[in-house]
Amino acid sequence: MINQRIEEASNEVQLADNRVCFNSGRVENGRGEQRLEPLPLAFLNYLISRAGEVVSRQELLEHVWCNRQVTDDAIRRVVKKVRVALGDDAKEPKFIKTIPLQGYQFVGDATVPNEKPDMPRIFQGRSWWTLCSVALIALIIAVLFVFKNEEPAHFGAVVTPLTEISGSEMGGEYNAQTNTLVFMYRGSNREPFSLYAKDLNRDLLYRLSEDDGAYHTISMSPDGSQILYQRDKGDGYQVFIADYVEGVLRHPRRLDIPQQKLALQGWSADGKEILYHAYVMSENQSHKASSKAIFSYSLENNISRQITFPLSKGRGDVLARESADGQYLAVVRNQQLRQYRLLVFAQHDGKLLHETLLGFEASNLVWSQEQPNSLLLSSFKGQLARFDVERGLLTVSEQVTPGLNDVFGECGKDCLLMRRHGMNYRDIVSTPNPFQSSSVPPVMLKIASEQVEWSPIYSHDGSAIFYLSRDQRYSYLYRLRHEGPDAGEKTLLHRFDTLDAINGLQTSADGKYLLGRREERLFMYDIHNRQFKWLTGDDEQIVYANWSADSHYIYFSRVEQHSYKLLRYSLATSQIERVQDNALARIEDESGQVFVLKDDFWLSRLQADGTELALVQLPRLPELTIIVRDNALYWADKQSLIVHLNKLDLHTMQRRAFALSHNEWTFNFDLHPKLTSVIYSKELLAASDLVKVAGRE
Template sequence: MMYVVDLKKENTKGMGPAALHSIGEFEFDIRTGTLSRGQDSSRLEPQVSAFLGLLIEHAGVTVSRDTITRAIWPDRVVSDDALRAMVKKLREALGDDARNPRYLRTLPLKGYVLIAEVAPARAANRARRWPLLIIGAAATAATAMVPLWLLPHNTAEPTHTGVERLTRVPGSEVSADYNPATKRLVFSHRSSKDDHLQLFVKDGASGRVQRLTWDSADYANAHWSPTGDRLVYTRSQGKELQHYLAGYHPERGIIDARPFPPTDGQRRYLQSWSRDGSSVYLKDAPRPGAPRGIWRLALDTGSLQQITAPNVDGAGDYVARESLDGRRLALLRGIEEGKRELLILDLATGTLLHTRLLPQPVERLAWHPDGVSIALSGFNGSLLEYHLAEDRFVKRELPDRFINDVFFQCGDNCFFMRRHNGNFLDLEEQPDPFADSPLMSADRFDLDGAEDFPQYAAGGRRLFYFSLGREQLVLQRRDTQQRGVTLASLPVDSQVTALQASPDGKLLAGIVDQRLFILDAGGGELRFLTSGIELPASPAWSPDGSSLLYAKRERGNQVIYRYLPAQDRHERLLDGYSALRFLPDGRAIAIDEHNRAWVMDQHLRPYSTDALGSVASASTNRWQVKGNWLYFSEHRGNDAFIVRISLNDRTREERLLAHNRFRLHFHLHPREDRLIGVKSMLAESDLVRVGLGPVEG
């Protein structure tokens, strides 16, 4: 079966609306979301852009609130506040007045109507082609045709600054790679959160888009060979994960797919090709206490060569990319909690040419075509360039903080990246998966930001969480049957790694930007207890809320400290452990540096010479003790599981929490009949080309 988007046909009547419209004094480009008046232009947020497109489609006609919510937030329940906020943003962009409207009129209890004159606009060199989606099946004679909005065919360096879409397939595009020799994109895509990731290819010259995979597995990490005629990719299904090498044919898609040669049986993840096309780079899968290294696999012989074996306290090497001339290898390395570095190796000699601490978290990198710089991007909308000759980082300002995942540099100040809508996490309350009955009343949370780190307190009557919006990160409290109350506001690029509420709900503790804080639950300023160089981790309140436990690294070892708020005093408590929690009966659970859990007596001595078991992470929002059970969350492929181990006899039980969930923070309700977790949303996204102004100075 083949899924083809044909952009060769010119736009004709009946094939879809014009992409460029005049609206009163403005021109609006539906493809890019750009609103222009004279020489001034601005790009609307994705939801506001979609709202304006809907109004244009029904110009002069009332569009009901139900129609708007179904179109902008499909399959979601949204508040009136979210709708009003979107309308306000559109009015501000148009310079409109709700009391004396020239563009958008509100009809109380009915909806909204676009009252300005609307007409298709014509401009030199602005004509674009519309796609025709043709889905064919060998077993049927029927052919379905559906319009899809995609970008212009050209993928060369933009002639102006701004953001242009490379794809506009409904859903979410991730894990992209681009081959400049063939001008083809390959990416993974899903239409809804619970769909499997499937591989797609877009031809940049013709605009044609093909779907390549169709089965009930997830396909990701696809990379073009340097010549663009072969692909490597990963197929995962449940616990099974396999890498493949395949050819690519413009008409037939993937051909001659075969698994990678067997190696030593250790799980590793795909990184990139060597520039001579003979090998691929792999990174180790995470293992407790073992930093990840980089390996090179020869595709013809199956020989495996270890490239790096970092001796660090952090995660190790997590990105490896060769320069386009194949002479240098760039690596990203986690050296300890909160510290990462960029390393550049000379491949011919093995010489370390550059090693620099990264000024902020980054997850992706892409070489400049000439090898003069490296682009580095973070998940929260940050972009850096490292200039090799000058040995300096340059921070680049992106037009949207929800642009991330740089995967190609298309020239000076030109980057291929991914842009999403920002609503990628929501809180979800559900029955305890181990409970006997799945029937219960659970609260539903439909919040505008990306929510994380949920914490019940005060017998479950209070809920605390962080919410990430477009302009700021806020810590909020929600009491039973009340709206959320903001307790503290932080810069939008703040990095949160933990949040814990005292049992009575009167105090909060957490870690922001590598500093431990406490906060009165009534709100106010964060009170920081550590400096930015102490690297605290795993805060946890005592059962009576009188003390706060936390870990920090000293001389290469983890040490547990106890903070007493009433006395404002820190005291050293236990060496060699990454996390500690006291239980109401006087016992404690400690997690060592290999993620093994131990039951301790009141003197913090292990009850047994054997560990209780291993947890997936010592992160304080990933494990909890309730009753006589230790609960923790873990990933298996794209699935999230919750596991529990009996403190009495080490019985182990597990349940599936959700498919396609990438954030594993959870908290059990004090009544033990439910838990709250962090649901992964689809986060509508597209691949985009970002053009920035030249670097100054």
């Protein structure tokens, strides 16, 4: 490794195929040109000056952030910007390597462009004061920008409603050829979805579904002559196609698609085929594992064929769109529980042209009408990215707009069609345990505010509830006492300076600690001392985590080289040791029974002789609650839009199910320690509409 001094005259450095100019912030490579802000530049400059050494967080704060107090998230955001610009991968780093719980290390080669190779010199970097000055200016600009743009929340974007309906609009799709908008709508949470269309040329709104049946997904053919939709008539969602004439669906007919549990993805470019994803099964030792693949169904000969073949431990291929000219097929693949990739295939020969790691869970994918051969990807949390197919370049917007998400089309240059919704879309409720009879009904609780509340759990003795809340900038961890002399006392325990998903809350059996995850990073909270502690590094992919029955250990699984490893963290020694391969979770109950969730989502019970007895295959979900109490197993799953709470009696192996909630996607719940009640986060009818957004990108 040769790291040479960057001359003040050039202020440039070559990092493999990346040419970085520290004066302009320009980064040039085979994928095009990007610009880095002063703070990421200062970080990269300092890391190169310490090439090969592990640079601690404290050193970064001193030499790059000039002793200012910043959060871990702020540092990670800067690191991510540098990696994106350089085309670096945190899992297989070519330049910046994360050393868990220690810091960062520059591991690449840095050379001065056009300098003779026989004149190596030690890279001295810029002075400490120069770096601090640059970083300080960047921080001041960032702070001014935040305060200036605190209101409105969408960074000055102009938002114009496309419809004027009071209720919830979802699943929008725009047909540019006919200038027509199609979508789903419901007026309350107790109603199923109906189908609507809006003729934007004549400003006419049509209700397409004549009855109150449960409809789901709607898509218009490229020429605007047909409508594709799903409907549940009591035996699951079936696929229908109908002719579309002047706001009316005519001659609806059911398509004979062999797969049962499928989700429509739209049309082929010529309108002769439809795309959908469905589960495919593969053998995994003695159990069957499944993930989603993309299928094409021919409307001419009524034949389905599988067109993608994911080798995935995640949900597989969750989104797919064919380009308007029919040249490309774009697919979003859930590789592992929280890892998503964008794949672009050539349609004429099926060749994989691009595979790009996404830094977020894309909930919508659409081809651009304004920029040929480019894609727009967006998330429910308000993230937005554009992918240029010709250059293979993914550009992620720095603006995150909670409540403004799911891009489904374009309306001109820097004009997007999106969904806007209120932030108060979940409250917390408790209900009697449907599997438990009691002469004294339990207290029923409801936790509601102007914010969204989710992930509630009971304290170890049931006297309090821990839960999470979020506004448009932060996430919060609260404790609410609902029993005893302090009933009604609400305490803010911790504020997360991030809008990332906080999930998996669990309380230890002794009531001393809370366990949870921010995205894929594990944390622990000391309730009595009000101390927050990260247990894993930011670049580690952590999935399910559980307390041991004695509260001495935390079991969790980590992704290592595309497989899951079950690990154990000791509270006494802070050491981590390996327990088992190809396992997602370990659950211990108060009687000493041990259960293991394998990577094919089969739950097994460990026998006395060390063998495993398979009990049930659970739904493949990034968030899955498994509770074992009084020799019974509890979990939740979803059929259509009905969430069922399940109980498996481990004596008789009798399984019972109860419809916990309708017309929503709730899966997380908790049981009171005395099994008297169930608490969960219930979806509200958050007012949402489809809008035109100018100035978002």
